[in-house]
Amino acid sequence: MPGRVVIVGTGIAGAAAAQTLRKDGFDGEVVMIGADRRPPYRRTMLTKDLLSGRVDADRIALRSADAWQTMPVEIRTGTRAAHLDPVGRSITTEDVGTGARATLGYDALLLATGGRARRLGPPGGPAWPGVLHVRDAEDALALRSRIGEAAGAPGPRGRLVIVGAGLIGCEVAAVAAAAGVAVTLLEAGPRPLAGTVPDAVSTMLADLHTGHGVTIETGVQVVGVVGDPDSDTPGRGVSVVHAADGRRWTAGIVVGAVGMSPATELAQSAGLAVADGILVDEYCATSAPGVHAAGDAARFPDPLTGGTRRIEHWNHGQAHGAAAARAILGAGRPYREVPWCWTHQYGVNLQIAGTPHAAQEWRVQGDLGARDFLSTGFADGREVAAVAAGRPTELRAARAHIGEHLTRAGAPAAIR
Numbered sequence: 001m002p003g004r005v006v007i008v009g010t011g012i013a014g015a016a017a018a019q020t021l022r023k024d025g026f027d028g029e030v031v032m033i034g035a036d037r038r039p040p041y042r043r044t045m046l047t048k049d050l051l052s053g054r055v056d057a058d059r060i061a062l063r064s065a066d067a068w069q070t071m072p073v074e075i076r077t078g079t080r081a082a083h084l085d086p087v088g089r090s091i092t093t094e095d096v097g098t099g100a101r102a103t104l105g106y107d108a109l110l111l112a113t114g115g116r117a118r119r120l121g122p123p124g125g126p127a128w129p130g131v132l133h134v135r136d137a138e139d140a141l142a143l144r145s146r147i148g149e150a151a152g153a154p155g156p157r158g159r160l161v162i163v164g165a166g167l168i169g170c171e172v173a174a175v176a177a178a179a180g181v182a183v184t185l186l187e188a189g190p191r192p193l194a195g196t197v198p199d200a201v202s203t204m205l206a207d208l209h210t211g212h213g214v215t216i217e218t219g220v221q222v223v224g225v226v227g228d229p230d231s232d233t234p235g236r237g238v239s240v241v242h243a244a245d246g247r248r249w250t251a252g253i254v255v256g257a258v259g260m261s262p263a264t265e266l267a268q269s270a271g272l273a274v275a276d277g278i279l280v281d282e283y284c285a286t287s288a289p290g291v292h293a294a295g296d297a298a299r300f301p302d303p304l305t306g307g308t309r310r311i312e313h314w315n316h317g318q319a320h321g322a323a324a325a326r327a328i329l330g331a332g333r334p335y336r337e338v339p340w341c342w343t344h345q346y347g348v349n350l351q352i353a354g355t356p357h358a359a360q361e362w363r364v365q366g367d368l369g370a371r372d373f374l375s376t377g378f379a380d381g382r383e384v385a386a387v388a389a390g391r392p393t394e395l396r397a398a399r400a401h402i403g404e405h406l407t408r409a410g411a412p413a414a415i416r
């Protein structure tokens with residue numbers, strides 16, 4: 001049994017690991033190190049309740065400060081893990097504000113470092129200036145204030161252009177449109193959330209957005225974002241978004257929502273195996289003894305596909321962090337969870353489970369137009385994915401069916 005477990009990252013994977021260590025009776029030291037200045041919070045609320053102003057930042061905490069103290073779990077916020085020595089079993093921490101450094105030894109280490117928003121910019125070049133992204137609470141608060149300024153403003157200043165119609169781009173569009181901002185959603189693919197949900201659901205979502213006044217432009221390859229030279233306040237004025245085919249859009253706010261990159265630099269510089277994620281086995285163990293990894297940052301063996309996979313969902317972070325904690329305590333089980341996530345747009349709660357991009361065929365029960373349906377995706381006759389609105393019980397059952405394949409030897413050939 002380790003004496004001190006250090007967890008790098010105060011996101012859901014790190015928090016779930018800390019809670020599981022205590023729940024499962026670990027009585028050694030648990031120290032969480034987080035670059036974020038806030039203790040663990042619900043990241044999923046950033047582009048929903050926090051952005052819309054339905055709640056303030058003091059209402060997004062995962063647990064109260066008292067609850068962490070009672071467990072007890074020590075949380076060092078505003079502290080970055082700058083260096084990892086897997087042989088000496090220590091990390092060097094750095095205060096984000098002062099730069100002060102300290103060394104912290106560990107018996108077991110969990111890397112739950114999540115990731116950062118992929119910046120919009122030329123391949124390999126610097127990010128285009130003035131583009132906002134949403135990954136942490138500060139990002140969401142900054143965007144909230146810009147949306148407040150833009151709401152009802154005339155001309156381009158009252159316009160928001162979002163690059164990327166994935167889950168985050170669509171959620172930002174829904175909040176901004178409801179706030180009275182003129183929203184244009186630019187997407188490289190053929191439809192919003194294409195590949196993540198079946199075509200019919202994607203079309204339904206597109207209709208939902210356009211019904212709320214959002215303009216959707218598809219097949220758009222953004223090649224540049226520049227400040228408008230005619231703007232009266234350069235730097236905080238109007239930007240022009242350029243597409244490869246010559247189209248252009250002018251807006252007071254530009255948001256980049258083109259995915260995230262896993263935070264692997266700490267692991268990589270320490271010599272751990274990394275390939276678009278920190279490589280772990282089915283027990284969340286990395287290539288370095290005593291070091292585990294979980295959540296958005298970790299790439300794990302996926303029994304559904306037979307390959308490896310990273311998943312960027314809240315519930316996965318929670319389950320994977322808990323699985324890593326059990327492995328640290330010597331009670332690990334192979335990680336076998338069917339991924340699922342949700343999104344909330346214009347009052348519609350959409351749930352997505354399994355591996356939608358692997359589905360060859362979809363069957364729909366219910367009424368898409370009424371946003372009350374379950375759509376099930378099949379590959380080689382087996383259920384591999386499900387997407388539902390207004391049917392949480394059916395979605396749960398579909399998840400269980402998909403999970404049955406996890407316990408069988410082999411995966412459908414089409415998704416191997």
Ligand SMILES: Cc1cc2nc3c(=O)[nH]c(=O)nc-3n(C[C@H](O)[C@H](O)[C@H](O)COP(=O)(O)OP(=O)(O)OC[C@H]3O[C@@H](n4cnc5c(N)ncnc54)[C@H](O)[C@@H]3O)c2cc1C
Pocket residue numbers: 008009010011012013014033034035036043044045046047079080081082112113114115134135136168263266294295296297311312313314315317340341342343344
């Ligand atoms: C705006 C937004 C909305 C989302 N909405 C949904 C949703 O509706 N449903 C859903 O299923 N999923 C959603 N997600 C995805 C989900 O929130 C993530 O999958 C989940 O939060 C990942 O958790 P994590 O703990 O792995 O990583 P993170 O939450 O990224 O946490 C990692 C933490 O580690 C810290 N860190 C990194 N490196 C270091 C270091 N060297 N030293 C110290 N600290 C470090 C970071 O500062 C960060 O706080 C959303 C994500 C975002 C950004």
